Amino acid sequence: MSSKSVADSSRRTRRGVTSVDVAAAAGVSQATVGRVFSSPEKVSPATRDKVQDTAARLGYVPNVIARSLKSQRTNIIGAVVPAFGEYWQSVLTEFSRQLATKDRQLLLFSFAEPGDVDGVLASVAQYRLDGLVLASATIGQDQLIQMRESDRPVVAFNHPAATGIVPSVSVDNEAGMARLAMHLINTGAREILYVGGVSSASTDQTRYRGASRTLGEHGVACTYLEAGAFTYEAGYKVAQNIVERQPSPDAVMVSSDEVAFGVHDGLRAAGVQVPDDLLLTGFDGLSQSAWAGFDLTTLVQATDVLVARAIEILLADDRSPASDPVSVVVPGTIRFGKTTVTTP
Amino acid sequence: MSSKSVADSSRRTRRGVTSVDVAAAAGVSQATVGRVFSSPEKVSPATRDKVQDTAARLGYVPNVIARSLKSQRTNIIGAVVPAFGEYWQSVLTEFSRQLATKDRQLLLFSFAEPGDVDGVLASVAQYRLDGLVLASATIGQDQLIQMRESDRPVVAFNHPAATGIVPSVSVDNEAGMARLAMHLINTGAREILYVGGVSSASTDQTRYRGASRTLGEHGVACTYLEAGAFTYEAGYKVAQNIVERQPSPDAVMVSSDEVAFGVHDGLRAAGVQVPDDLLLTGFDGLSQSAWAGFDLTTLVQATDVLVARAIEILLADDRSPASDPVSVVVPGTIRFGKTTVTTP
DNA sequence: ATGTTCAATGACTACGTAAGCATTGAACCC
DNA sequence: GGGTTCAATGCTTACGTAGTCATTGAACAT
Numbered sequence: 206m207s208s209k210s211v212a213d214s215s216r217r218t219r220r221g222v223t224s225v226d227v228a229a230a231a232g233v234s235q236a237t238v239g240r241v242f243s244s245p246e247k248v249s250p251a252t253r254d255k256v257q258d259t260a261a262r263l264g265y266v267p268n269v270i271a272r273s274l275k276s277q278r279t280n281i282i283g284a285v286v287p288a289f290g291e292y293w294q295s296v297l298t299e300f301s302r303q304l305a306t307k308d309r310q311l312l313l314f315s316f317a318e319p320g321d322v323d324g325v326l327a328s329v330a331q332y333r334l335d336g337l338v339l340a341s342a343t344i345g346q347d348q349l350i351q352m353r354e355s356d357r358p359v360v361a362f363n364h365p366a367a368t369g370i371v372p373s374v375s376v377d378n379e380a381g382m383a384r385l386a387m388h389l390i391n392t393g394a395r396e397i398l399y400v401g402g403v404s405s406a407s408t409d410q411t412r413y414r415g416a417s418r419t420l421g422e423h424g425v426a427c428t429y430l431e432a433g434a435f436t437y438e439a440g441y442k443v444a445q446n447i448v449e450r451q452p453s454p455d456a457v458m459v460s461s462d463e464v465a466f467g468v469h470d471g472l473r474a475a476g477v478q479v480p481d482d483l484l485l486t487g488f489d490g491l492s493q494s495a496w497a498g499f500d501l502t503t504l505v506q507a508t509d510v511l512v513a514r515a516i517e518i519l520l521a522d523d524r525s526p527a528s529d530p531v532s533v534v535v536p537g538t539i540r541f542g543k544t545t546v547t548t549p
Numbered sequence: 550m551s552s553k554s555v556a557d558s559s560r561r562t563r564r565g566v567t568s569v570d571v572a573a574a575a576g577v578s579q580a581t582v583g584r585v586f587s588s589p590e591k592v593s594p595a596t597r598d599k600v601q602d603t604a605a606r607l608g609y610v611p612n613v614i615a616r617s618l619k620s621q622r623t624n625i626i627g628a629v630v631p632a633f634g635e636y637w638q639s640v641l642t643e644f645s646r647q648l649a650t651k652d653r654q655l656l657l658f659s660f661a662e663p664g665d666v667d668g669v670l671a672s673v674a675q676y677r678l679d680g681l682v683l684a685s686a687t688i689g690q691d692q693l694i695q696m697r698e699s700d701r702p703v704v705a706f707n708h709p710a711a712t713g714i715v716p717s718v719s720v721d722n723e724a725g726m727a728r729l730a731m732h733l734i735n736t737g738a739r740e741i742l743y744v745g746g747v748s749s750a751s752t753d754q755t756r757y758r759g760a761s762r763t764l765g766e767h768g769v770a771c772t773y774l775e776a777g778a779f780t781y782e783a784g785y786k787v788a789q790n791i792v793e794r795q796p797s798p799d800a801v802m803v804s805s806d807e808v809a810f811g812v813h814d815g816l817r818a819a820g821v822q823v824p825d826d827l828l829l830t831g832f833d834g835l836s837q838s839a840w841a842g843f844d845l846t847t848l849v850q851a852t853d854v855l856v857a858r859a860i861e862i863l864l865a866d867d868r869s870p871a872s873d874p875v876s877v878v879v880p881g882t883i884r885f886g887k888t889t890v891t892t893p
Numbered sequence: 894a895t896g897t898t899c900a901a902t903g904a905c906t907a908c909g910t911a912a913g914c915a916t917t918g919a920a921c922c923c
Numbered sequence: 924g925g926g927t928t929c930a931a932t933g934c935t936t937a938c939g940t941a942g943t944c945a946t947t948g949a950a951c952a953t
Contacts, residue, residue, distance in 0.1 A: 224939070233903085235904095236940095247900085266674045267675055268675070270677055270940095271908090271939035272939080274612075274614045274908050274910090275940045295638075297657075305658070305669075313656070330610045331612070332614070437840060441841070466840065466842075470840060470842050496810065497814035497815075498813075565909090567909055569910095578932065578933045578934075579933090580910095581931085583911060584911090588911095593932090612908090614910095615908070615910045617910090618937095618939070620911065
């Protein structure tokens with residue numbers, strides 16, 4: 206009358222072989238099975254082998270959910286990232302790649318509209334993540350402050366306005382744009398236009414400050430023009446505006462590569478030659494900026510370094526709320542392309 | 550002698566307010582607190598308000614980990630995706646965006662080398678995910694079979710070789726490439742070269758078949774050339790090879806847009822004019838393919854539709870192992886750019 | 894031989910929630 | 924008015940693991 210052991214084991218295989226099952230089959234306690242998988246050095250080689258064999262035979266896989274509940278650690282890092290944009294996609298990819306080498310996974314929380322961030326953060330809170338990356342330059346001060354209160358490690362990625370509120374990692378936006386500005390001045394540009402993406406983004410503000418301050422110090426004015434989005438299309442459209450401008454500018458500095466690509470193509474469509482009629486610079490150093498079609502002069506962010514530093518901060522787990530939040534600033538590198546000239 | 554309630558509550562706020570804490574503070578049972586958050590209609594409005602107020606005051610946030618352990622559902626979908634490539638980044642973004650609207654999150658498992666897939670899948674198994682997307686055309690048959698045995702919903706995304714083994718969603722790779730081939734024939738191309746990315750990718754094989762079959766039916770030969778990777782650089786490099794080829798081709802069909810971009814720029818660098826000297830087609834319909842600099846003739850995948858269908862399959866939860874796995878094929882659309890001509 | 898030490902293992906419980914079942918009490922029916 | 928019904932709520936347990944503590948027994952020292 207007893208159910209066939211074969212049927213039973215197949216049912217077991219079908220869903221949820223637990224450490225208890227393995228323990229029973231191997232003739233040891235559940236605790237020992239657990240040890241084999243979490244701290245094998247505490248188990249004698251003989252038992253270890255026996256348990257591992259049994260586990261493999263039954264198809265046992267440790268349940269991370271249960272482990273997380275018990276240990277209060279998930280081994281998962283969350284990332285709050287805008288749903289669009291080449292730059293964020295590349296950052297995300299880099300995070301995922303680097304975390305994988307540290308046996309951490311990346312849980313994605315993307316949002317399409319800045320207004321969605323509140324909802325996303327509420328959702329984030331439910332997961333007891335080991336850390337959280339805030340990768341958006343439009344997250345508000347109040348939301349950052351709220352995040353600081355959380356007991357989980359947080360790091361703001363390339364969000365200058367977050368400095369001092371939560372730990373942050375950024376490229377040196379201001380200095381980078383300042384150096385691009387110097388480059389333009391050195392090559393003789395005197396009428397310079399700045400094209401921003403979204404003026405509320407803190408990166409946009411900081412980069413513009415880098416440009417306008419440096420240009421101002423050299424007596425060059427720098428008008429700010431907002432594309433309205435960090436997209437190719439926005440850049441393409443704003444190019445028309447640039448062409449019609451009087452006095453016509455010598456150079457256009459763009460807040461981001463993706464927008465700069467659009468400006469580049471939009472200018473060409475309008476018959477403006479880069480760099481003959483107009484110099485053009487970008488920012489970010491996206492892989493496409495090096496493509497022959499653009500070969501854009503831009504500030505290259507060492508994304509891998511930025512990401513590595515961000516991960517360090519998250520995993521350091523320095524739960525020392527007393528000290529000021531760390532703020533890492535990584536310098537960028539100018540890559541000189543053919544959208545500017547090197548000899549004045 | 551009792552500890553100050555203030556101190557106690559602050560400690561509570563610091564880490565881990567549970568439904569039990571809320572229950573005690575609100576003077577109800579833990580079960581009622583749980584109901585307020587999972588099935589509020591089962592609780593009287595008065596109690597509901599009381600509990601919600603108390604929860605807000607204490608800063609209670611339901612613990613998804615515990616919920617998952619109990620309910621056996623995580624609300625998380627896993628995605629196994631190559632770490633590199635514009636195409637996969639865009640697919641990933643689309644998944645994340647669509648899942649967010651369904652209150653699901655995306656857990657990323659990226660891998661850099663095809664050989665890493667085994668390790669990744671082992672890691673995946675530990676999470677009791679509600680579903681898994683296999684988004685890579687290089688996952689092997691044995692691994693797919695292994696996944697089929699899993700009790701969790703799985704869907705292969707754009708991996709033709711997975712058809713019949715696990716549920717899958719693909720663009721119509723073969724028909725799409727066939728139509729591009731017809732387009733080239735119609736415009737008079739007679740010496741056609743096919744540039745693949747990685748020949749072991751099942752999309753690569755299927756697309757090549759679409760091209761070679763159609764061309765063959767019209768008496769046109771189609772040599773296969775492997776770029777070696779699905780990257781811009783690989784395409785750029787292979788362009789040199791194309792240029793030196795004898796007899797020199799009229800047209801080049803490329804397996805993917807990203808490689809096509811490289812071929813495009815590589816050809817231009819070598820002094821070959823597209824489309825005057827040579828016609829060029831891509832595949833995927835990446836957003837960059839529409840950029841003015843390329844304006845590539847390509848097959849546009851309706852990524853949003855593909856992703857939507859994949860999510861449907863995952864969430865349908867048709868645990869009917871008897872029937873054959875579904876296989877959805879979504880047609881693509883040719884976008885005619887300036888890398889080919891429309892009048893023969 | 895007896896005590897000491899320590900590696901190996903087992904028993905037990907907590908992690909935070911949800912679902913099943915039991916209980917209460919008010920509204921309702923004849 | 925006593926029985927029936929049902930909404931509202933409480934009690935209890937299970938989810939699968941890991942850490943704490945207790946127990947065992949072998950190796951070793953005295």
